[in-house]
Amino acid sequence: MDNYIEIISIFYKDLDREYTIRQVSKQIKKSYAYTNIRCRELIYQGILSKKVVGASILCRLNYKSDKTLGLLVLKSILEKTAELEKDKKNENEKKFVEDATEVERSLKEFSDSIFFAQNKFHIICKNEMELNQKLSSLDLKHGFAVYDKNSFKQYVKQQGLQEVIIIYGFENFWRVIADGI
Numbered sequence: 001m002d003n004y005i006e007i008i009s010i011f012y013k014d015l016d017r018e019y020t021i022r023q024v025s026k027q028i029k030k031s032y033a034y035t036n037i038r039c040r041e042l043i044y045q046g047i048l049s050k051k052v053v054g055a056s057i058l059c060r061l062n063y064k065s066d067k068t069l070g071l072l073v074l075k076s077i078l079e080k081t082a083e084l085e086k087d088k089k090n091e092n093e094k095k096f097v098e099d100a101t102e103v104e105r106s107l108k109e110f111s112d113s114i115f116f117a118q119n120k121f122h123i124i125c126k127n128e129m130e131l132n133q134k135l136s137s138l139d140l141k142h143g144f145a146v147y148d149k150n151s152f153k154q155y156v157k158q159q160g161l162q163e164v165i166i167i168y169g170f171e172n173f174w175r176v177i178a179d180g181i
Contacts, residue, residue, distance in 0.1 A: 003038050008071045011061045018058040063178035073170040083165050095141045104168045113169030124152045153180035
């Protein structure tokens with residue numbers, strides 16, 4: 001499982017990217033033979049899709065697979081846990097942990113998913129007006145942006161996703177991404 005997460009982590013940084021097996025091996029700093037076996041296992045399981053170009057195999061995440069979404073959810077949980085633990089130790093970043101806890105506690109009933117990127121909280125919801133009223137009552141150091149599913153898909157197409165920490169609604173987040181890519 002850790003081997004799969006290691007490979008998924010490369011695609012996690014740039015969701016729409018294709019990599020050759022050689023590029024993957026360089027990224028994870030493992031031999032080509034090892035990486036080739038692992039990538040072929042992921043292709044066989046439907047987690048990666050492949051495209052043959054000459055002598056190379058281009059791999060990309062297969063968003064239609066529940067296994068792919070499951071691994072992305074697991075990777076997201078590991079990222080959130082690591083980030084929150086790191087920030088608890090850093091005196092200057094404790095406000096992020098407090099804000100993340102408050103946002104999750106206060107807004108999960110109004111939200112499909114909550115994530116943190118570009119120094120603000122992003123919330124995917126069904127009813128923007130109701131959520132904006134609730135947000136105005138919170139005292140947060142970090143800003144926020146509210147989206148419905150369609151506007152979130154547009155945001156991803158324009159901005160991409162980098163340095164994302166999913167706070168709540170891991171599976172919903174990845175399902176929306178899968179629908180939009």
